[in-house]
Amino acid sequence: MNRTQKEEKVAALHESLKEAVLVIVAHQNGLSVGESTDLRRRMYQAGANFRVTKNRLARIALKGTRFEGLDDLFTGPTAVAFSEDPVAAAKVAVEFAKKNDKLTIVGGSLGDQKLDIAGVEALAKLPSLDELRGRLVGMIQTPATRIAGVVQAPAGQLARVFGAYARKDEAA
Template sequence: MDRSGKQKLVSEIQETLKDAELVVITQQSGLTVAQVSDLRRKMRAAGAGYKVAKNRLAMLALKGTKYEGLEKLLKGPTAIAYSSDPIAAAKVAVTFAKGNEKLKIVGGSMGADVLGPDAVKALASLPSLNELRATLVGLLQTPATRVATVLQAPAGQLARVFGAYAKKGEA
């Protein structure tokens, strides 16, 4: 790769990291092209991205961003997973690492806070933003459903009482 290609890659990574809420650093020793492609596909499906870059170029890209603290994690064959959702990249990376021992979570960063591998795994166990929204909507709808049921109950009981009296009067 020539100098202009490297500069383009560095600026591309910087642009990507500006919108990211979470960055996860992984080590990928021995992954095949098919496995990396599968990981990228899963990342895209979750709204995240996965970028393999030389450590030197990645360090240059991290300079001037809120993720400068990650430079010390860039040792060996590393890659960067990122997402605007604060959980998506961690979920996909941790799930993939469980099924493939060749991918190792080195650490990550949420804003300026550098996270260790255990913190990234704990973050991955949290429900996603969409799951939290669904839970919240469910909690908000439940009281309304209960109120409607309670309001309908007296009318139903009254109808059953009238029905019983009607049957008694016929007999």
């Protein structure tokens, strides 16, 4: 890789990190191409990204972002997962690491808050932004359907009373 390619990679990673809310740093020891592709696909589906990085280039890309404090985690065969959703990358990384010993989570950062392994795992247990939105919509809709049912009940009772009087008059 020549110097201009390195500069382009650093600039692209820097821009991605500036937009990210969550960054997870992991060591990947011997992930096959298939496993790495599977992990990338899962990350992409969750709205996150996963990149294997050169430590020196990643440290340069971290400069000027809120994740500068993570530079000490970049030792050994390192990969980085990041997302704009505060939970997405953590969920996928922790789930994948549980099933595959070749990926080891080292730490991460949520905004300015540096996370250790336990912090990343705790973050992975939280519901995602989409799940929270779904719950909120469900909570908002539930009272509306109850109100509609209560409002319709007297009208239905009134219609049954009128129907009973009409049948009574026809019978007489």
